[in-house]
Amino acid sequence: MTGSVGRFTEQAMAAALHEIAARLGVAAGDAQLLRLTNNAVYALPSAGLVIRITRSHALHDRALKVARLATWFEAVNAPTIRLAPNIEQPVRADGLSATVWRLVAPTPRPPTVEELGQVLREFHALGLPPFPLPEWDPVGDVRTRLTDAEALDAADRDFLLDWCDRLAPRIADLNAQARGLVHADAHVGNLLREADGRVVLCDFDPTCIGPWQVDLAAVAVGEIHFGRASAHQALTSTYGYDVTTDPAWPTLREARELKMIAAAVPLLASTPGVADEFAVRLASVRNKDHTVRWTPFVDLTSRTD
Numbered sequence: 312m313t314g315s316v317g318r319f320t321e322q323a324m325a326a327a328l329h330e331i332a333a334r335l336g337v338a339a340g341d342a343q344l345l346r347l348t349n350n351a352v353y354a355l356p357s358a359g360l361v362i363r364i365t366r367s368h369a370l371h372d373r374a375l376k377v378a379r380l381a382t383w384f385e386a387v388n389a390p391t392i393r394l395a396p397n398i399e400q401p402v403r404a405d406g407l408s409a410t411v412w413r414l415v416a417p418t419p420r421p422p423t424v425e426e427l428g429q430v431l432r433e434f435h436a437l438g439l440p441p442f443p444l445p446e447w448d449p450v451g452d453v454r455t456r457l458t459d460a461e462a463l464d465a466a467d468r469d470f471l472l473d474w475c476d477r478l479a480p481r482i483a484d485l486n487a488q489a490r491g492l493v494h495a496d497a498h499v500g501n502l503l504r505e506a507d508g509r510v511v512l513c514d515f516d517p518t519c520i521g522p523w524q525v526d527l528a529a530v531a532v533g534e535i536h537f538g539r540a541s542a543h544q545a546l547t548s549t550y551g552y553d554v555t556t557d558p559a560w561p562t563l564r565e566a567r568e569l570k571m572i573a574a575a576v577p578l579l580a581s582t583p584g585v586a587d588e589f590a591v592r593l594a595s596v597r598n599k600d601h602t603v604r605w606t607p608f609v610d611l612t613s614r615t616d
Contacts, residue, residue, distance in 0.1 A: 591606070
C-alpha cells in the first residue's frame with residue numbers, strides 16, 4: 312500500500328498500480344512505467360490498457376472530470392483517446408485516483424506539430440460539453456501543486472506564490488473575454504497515432520473552458536525555451552493563427568512558463584535530475600534571461616515528461 316512506502320514515490324505508485332490491476336482482474340506483471348510526473352502512467356500491454364494514477368490526494372475531482380470528459384469525447388467522436396470500456400471510473404487506490412484507458416501502441420511514424428494544428432482545429436470546433444467545466448486557472452493549479460510540495464525551498468515557494476498573485480488578475484481578465492473548450496496542455500507529446508493513422512489527443516487533466524489561444528501557446532513557449540526551431544511556424548501555418556501576435560500573448564506566455572516550472576514541484580524529492588532543472592528554469596525567470604536553454608523533463612530520465 313502507498314502509505315507504507317512513501318506518499319508519491321515510484322514504489323508507492325507501483326503498489327497502487329497492482330492494487331488497481333487486482334481490482335480490475337487483469338495481470339500487471341508486464342506493466343511498463345511510461346511517465347512519472349504529476350501522474351504515474353503505466354502501460355499493461357497484455358491487458359491492452361493504460362492506467363494513469365494521480366500523485367496527489369487532492370486531485371480526485373480532476374480524475375472525475377477527466378472520466379466524464381472522455382465519455383463525452385467518445386460520444387461525439389472527438390480526436391481523443393478512449394477510456395477502457397465497462398469500468399466505473401475513476402478507480403480509487405489508497406486515497407489516490409486513477410483512470411483506465413485503451414492502450415494505443417506506438418507506431419513507427421510519430422505525430423507532428425502540423426498534425427497538432429489539425430487536431431486542435433477539430434478539437435476547438437467541438438463546442439462545449441453538456442456539463443460544466445472549470446475555467447482555465449493555471450494559477451489555481453500551481454497553488455494546488457504547492458500543497459504537496461515535500462521538498463520545495465521556502466524562498467522558492469514564496470516566489471511562486473507571489474508570481475501566482477501577480478498573474479491571477481490577468482488570467483481572470485482573459486477568461487472574461489472568451490469561453491471555449493481548451494485542452495490547456497497542447498503539445499506534440501500529448502498526441503498519439505492510432506493503428507489506422509488517426510492522430511488523437513491525450514491527457515485531459517487541465518482541460519477546461521477559457522481562451523482558445525491557450526492551446527497555441529505551448530509550442531511557441533517551447534520553441535523559446537527549448538530551442539525547437541520552426542515548430543511554432545509549422546503550427547501557425549496549419550492552425551491558421553499566430554498566437555505571438557495576439558494582444559494576450561504576454562499573459563499566455565507567462566502562464567505557460569509558470570506551469571512548466573511548477574510541474575516539477577511534486578517531483579523534486581523523487582525524480583532524478585528534476586531538482587537541478589527546476590532550479591535552472593526558476594533562475595532564468597527570476598533573472599528575466601530568455602537565452603537560457605531549458606531541458607525537457609523527458610530528457611532527464613526515460614520515465615519523466
